Amino acid sequence: MPLDIPQSAPADLSDASLVPAGSVHASPIDWRDQILYFLLPDRFSDGKEAARPLFDRANAGEHAADKRAWMSAGKAFTGGTIAGIESKLPYLSGLGVTALWIGPVWKQRADLQTYHGYGIQDFLDVDPRFGTRSHLRSLVDAAHERGINVILDIIYNHSGNNWFYDDAGTAREKMAYRFDPPYPLGSWRSASGAPTGNIAGRDDGVWPREFQNPDFYTRAGQIGRWDPQPWEDPLDPRDEFRRGDFFDLKDLRVQERQPFVSDPQAGAVLDALRKVYQYWIALSDCDGVRIDTVKHVSFEASRNFCGALREYAESIGKENFLLLGEVTGGADMARNYLDLFGRNLDAALDLGGPSQTLCNVAKGLADPASFFSQFGGHDALGSHREVGRYHVSVLDDHDMVGRAKARFSAGNSIAARYQQVAHAVGMQLTTLGIPCIYYGTEQALDGSEQNHDTSIEPRDGSGAIPFNDRYIRESMFGGQFGAFVTSGCHFFDPNHPTYLRIAAIARVVTAKDGIALALRRGRQYPRDVRFASEYVPPRQGELIAWSRILFDKEAVVALNTNGTDPRGAFVTVDRGLHPAGSTLRVLYRSDWTDAQLQSPPAQTAAVTDDNGRSVVRIDLPPAGMAVLG
Numbered sequence: 001m002p003l004d005i006p007q008s009a010p011a012d013l014s015d016a017s018l019v020p021a022g023s024v025h026a027s028p029i030d031w032r033d034q035i036l037y038f039l040l041p042d043r044f045s046d047g048k049e050a051a052r053p054l055f056d057r058a059n060a061g062e063h064a065a066d067k068r069a070w071m072s073a074g075k076a077f078t079g080g081t082i083a084g085i086e087s088k089l090p091y092l093s094g095l096g097v098t099a100l101w102i103g104p105v106w107k108q109r110a111d112l113q114t115y116h117g118y119g120i121q122d123f124l125d126v127d128p129r130f131g132t133r134s135h136l137r138s139l140v141d142a143a144h145e146r147g148i149n150v151i152l153d154i155i156y157n158h159s160g161n162n163w164f165y166d167d168a169g170t171a172r173e174k175m176a177y178r179f180d181p182p183y184p185l186g187s188w189r190s191a192s193g194a195p196t197g198n199i200a201g202r203d204d205g206v207w208p209r210e211f212q213n214p215d216f217y218t219r220a221g222q223i224g225r226w227d228p229q230p231w232e233d234p235l236d237p238r239d240e241f242r243r244g245d246f247f248d249l250k251d252l253r254v255q256e257r258q259p260f261v262s263d264p265q266a267g268a269v270l271d272a273l274r275k276v277y278q279y280w281i282a283l284s285d286c287d288g289v290r291i292d293t294v295k296h297v298s299f300e301a302s303r304n305f306c307g308a309l310r311e312y313a314e315s316i317g318k319e320n321f322l323l324l325g326e327v328t329g330g331a332d333m334a335r336n337y338l339d340l341f342g343r344n345l346d347a348a349l350d351l352g353g354p355s356q357t358l359c360n361v362a363k364g365l366a367d368p369a370s371f372f373s374q375f376g377g378h379d380a381l382g383s384h385r386e387v388g389r390y391h392v393s394v395l396d397d398h399d400m401v402g403r404a405k406a407r408f409s410a411g412n413s414i415a416a417r418y419q420q421v422a423h424a425v426g427m428q429l430t431t432l433g434i435p436c437i438y439y440g441t442e443q444a445l446d447g448s449e450q451n452h453d454t455s456i457e458p459r460d461g462s463g464a465i466p467f468n469d470r471y472i473r474e475s476m477f478g479g480q481f482g483a484f485v486t487s488g489c490h491f492f493d494p495n496h497p498t499y500l501r502i503a504a505i506a507r508v509v510t511a512k513d514g515i516a517l518a519l520r521r522g523r524q525y526p527r528d529v530r531f532a533s534e535y536v537p538p539r540q541g542e543l544i545a546w547s548r549i550l551f552d553k554e555a556v557v558a559l560n561t562n563g564t565d566p567r568g569a570f571v572t573v574d575r576g577l578h579p580a581g582s583t584l585r586v587l588y589r590s591d592w593t594d595a596q597l598q599s600p601p602a603q604t605a606a607v608t609d610d611n612g613r614s615v616v617r618i619d620l621p622p623a624g625m626a627v628l629g
Contacts, residue, residue, distance in 0.1 A: 005134050005283060009107075009125035009202075012209050013272055016124060016279040020316055021137060025144045025285050027313075027320035028099075031347070031434050032388050032520050034149060035096055035506055039439035040103040040398060041130050042077055042115040045084030045477045049490040052478050056489075057496075065480065065487035068456050073480035073487075074470035076113040080477060082131035086139045089146050091492050095442055095499060096506020099149040101290055101324075102139075103398070105130050109160050110203045111193035116398070116473070117153065118292060119160030119249050122207040123276045133283060140284050149287040151322060152280065156273045156305055157293040161248040162206040163188050164195050165219070171195040175221035177244045182219035188212075210272045215265050218243050218251040223296075227329055235336060237298035246293065254305070255298040270301055274308040281313055281321075288322025294337055294345065295327050302337055303344045322346055324392060328401050338390050347390050347434060352402035355394045359408050362424035364541035364561035372526045372538070372546070375432050388432035388521070395424055396438040398473055405468045408441065410448035414563045416623035418444050419590050422501035423559055423625040429502075429509050430548065430557045430627065432524050440476055442499045443491045445483045447472045501590055501625075504597040508587045508627050514553035515587065515629035522550035529569040530615070543567040543620060552577060555629040556584065560620040568619030570610060580609035584616055588627040591620075 003022040010016045028034055056062055082105060092100065104117025107125040117127070126133050140150045164171035166186025175183050187195035191203035199205035205212060223244030228234040237243075237255040245251045254270045255263075277289065289309065294302055306323050313321035325345040327334040334348040354374060360366035396407045409421050421444050428435035440447075449468040460466050474483035478490045493499060509519045527545040528535040538544035545558040554577045560567045578584065586603035589596075605616045605628055618626055 003137060005137055007132075007134075009122060009133070010208060011202075013124075013275050016208075016275060018275070018278050018282050018312070020285065021283045022141070022285060024317045025140075025149075025287060027287055027318045027322075028149055029320065030389075030521070031099075031288075031320070031322055033510070034099040034434060035429065035510065036099045036101050036151070036392065036434060036436035037092060037095070037097040037439065038101040038103070038397065038436055039085065040080070040116060040473055041082060041085060041105055042080040042117075043473050043475050043481075044080050044439055045088045045492075046079045046081050046479070047084035047087040049477055049492055052488060052490050054489065054493055055482070055484070055486065055491050060484060063482065063486040063489040065482065065485050067453055067485065070481060070485055070487065071451075071453065071456055071470075074473070075467045077115040077129055078475045078479045078481050080130070080475070082126070082135040082139050084477065086135075086142050088492065089142055089148065091494060092148065093146050094494055095437075095503050096510060097148060097437070098510065099151060099287070100143055101151040101436065102153060104153045104155060104292075105136060106155075109162065109189070109193075110191050111189075112161060114160065116469075118155055120155060121160045121162055122202060123159075123211065124208050124279065125202075136284050140286060144285070150284070151288040151290055151324065152284065152286045153290045153292060154277050154280070155292045156252065156254065156277070157296045158246045158249040158251050159206055159211065159217075160250070161189065162250065163217075165221075173248045174245070177221040177224045177240055179220065179238070179240075179243070183221060185214040185217065185219060216253060216269050216272070218245075218253045220244050220251065222247055234333065235299050237300070242296050242298055246296070255301040266301070270304060274305060277309055278312045281309070281318075282316070287318065288324060290324045290326065290349075291345070292326055294325040294348075295329050295333050299336060299344070306344050324349065326351070328352065347392050349397075349436075350391050350394050350433065351397065351399075355397070356403050358393070358395055358427060359424065361540075361544075362408075362420065362427055362559070362561060364563060367540045368526065368538035368544045368561070372524075375524055388434070388524075391433050393428040393431070393433040393435045394438070395428060396441055396472070398438070399469065400472060404449065405465075405472050406448035406450065407438075407446055407472055409444045409446040410450065412446065414622070416563055416621070418497040419501065419621075419625075420563050420623035422498045422505075423590065423623060425502050426505045426557075426625050427559065429505050430519050430555070431546065437502070440474060440483060440491065442502050443476070443483070443493060443496050444498045445474055445491070447474045447483065451485060495594065500594055500597045504588055504592075504600070505625075505627065514550070515555045518548045518550035518553045518629070519555045519627075522548035522553070522555070524548055527556070528572045530610070531569050535570075535572060535613070543569045543618065545569075545571040545618070547574065549574060549577070553629070554578065555627065556616065557628075558618045558620060558626045560622060560624045563623045566619065566621050566624070568617065570615040571618050573607060573614050573616055575612075575614040578607045578614050578616075580607055580614055582607045584628040586626065587629055588625070590624040590626070
């Protein structure tokens with residue numbers, strides 16, 4: 001089908017066509033088969049890396065940036081584009097990526113530096129700093145040609161800072177939260193950022209026109225309490241964190257003012273948002289959406305919104321369209337929005353505690369039981385995690401909610417640091433869940449709020465670092481805000497030790513054989529290991545192991561969580577599948593040469609008997625990993 005993408009965005013939702021703009025790409029059969037990669041469009045690629053040198057790890061100071069200029073650049077748009085992302089599809093394919101989660105590309109305010117994309121000014125257009133709607137469709141089509149699915153990041157809780165409150169005649173961007181009555185909307189924000197009574201052009205106020213209705217907004221002021229209080233029902237739509245503005249981003253009135261009481265205006269807002277994102281599915285041919293700030297929307301509104309997107313996607317041939325939610329507030333809150341019968345979210349991001357646990361276990365800083373026990377139904381999300389279909393595993397991300405603003409590699413000076421971060425990702429790839437790699441992890445980027453210099457920018461009145469998110473959102477393509485406090489060099493190195501190891505593990509996991517299928521969908525078992533004379537469950541700072549079993553196939557994974565010393569042990573395997581005298585193929589070893597990582601040698605490991613137990617001996621270097629099957 002030929003593409004039909006008008007150059008200009010519709011001004012009214014009534015003009016937004018829901019007829020697919022071209023051919024429709026079928027959904028993945030099972031999202032557990034996918035390896036996700038998350039990037040922010042502004043910080044990933046501008047497509048001009050050929051004009052810049054590759055960062056030299058052996059001479060890290062060669063491209064050192066002026067610290068003041070570097071810190072300032074991190075607070076603004078840096079120049080990444082959609083076309084730049086498309087130019088890096090070969091790099092992503094080489095890494096093993098099969099699904100690309102792209103941060104918001106929607107049009108932001110021209111006068112504000114909301115480079116992250118979460119402050120929408122025009123819901124029906126792409127930000128011109130990123131490109132055009134045709135660029136977006138071109139990227140999705142090119143990704144599909146390479147076997148890569150695309151997930152778009154969408155926002156239905158709030159709009160950008162597109163209007164001012166009227167505070168007794170004074171225009172205010174923010175007001176303190178109050179439940180009732182709604183504050184008056186005083187004026188729109190013009191293209192230059194000044195208050196205006198009239199929306200004269202597409203850079204003024206908010207678009208499409210339907211969103212210019214003051215009653216589309218809760219107008220309750222900004223959130224002061226971000227979580228339910230002990231005396232509150234955590235699902236009540238009247239809770240403050242569901243009705244207030246996200247700082248200066250204006251809350252959309254998508255939920256009723258009283259529980260279970262029909263609110264026609266909230267219904268109209270939700271209908272408008274449904275059509276906005278149905279339109280983007282039709283135009284872009286995306287394969288799923290990541291839905292921002294889900295807990296700030298009521299369960300009922302979320303269910304209705306998700307149901308509308310799912311039904312539309314199914315109607316055009318996307319039977320397994322992914323609805324992935326960001327639900328902060330812990331496993332209890334996430335469970336509230338997951339629906340096993342397909343009426344709400346398909347999966348939630350494992351943010352906060354689970355991602356910190358993954359980091360700590362991979363570094364030998366926590367008991368491995370804290371990680372593996374999550375999958376046994378022992379916590380609030382355990383029964384959902386058990387099958388791996390309902391959660392997306394996260395190591396690092398762009399917010400680090402509930403964690404220090406620091407990537408996994410931050411402050412890591414051990415000799416095996418590149419192997420250690422590769423194998424933290426290896427844990428994601430070989431344990432239950434849908435794995436997601438944050439951009440730059442494969443290059444061991446080490447952004448941290450510790451990069452902040454208070455002599456240049458003092459802490460704010462509360463002692464917090466201003467705009468501290470910037471330090472975990474470095475530019476891969478270089479520019480003025482490059483990783484490792486650099487400028488003018490890029491970080492797309494397919495020969496990086498971390499990249500090579502992640503790619504090698506990914507090839508094992510995505511292969512077309514029974515062992516790969518077991519690694520993606522099989523049951524998961526931590527394995528007892530013998531260090532001296534006793535078999536014990538995985539221990540902190542030692543060699544740990546786990547199996548994934550699917551029918552008659554077992555994959556065995558071992559990780560040395562000691563980052564400075566080698567470790568070896570006898571690892572228990574399934575005796576029925578691997579009797580003494582049999583062998584297991586070595587599918588990956590971290591100490592292989594670069595050439596072996598790309599073309600694995602034929603190696604096996606012998607299964608022996610130890611008092612009626614089938615075991616295999618595995619020896620690993622510091623932070624090493626092996627996969628057998």
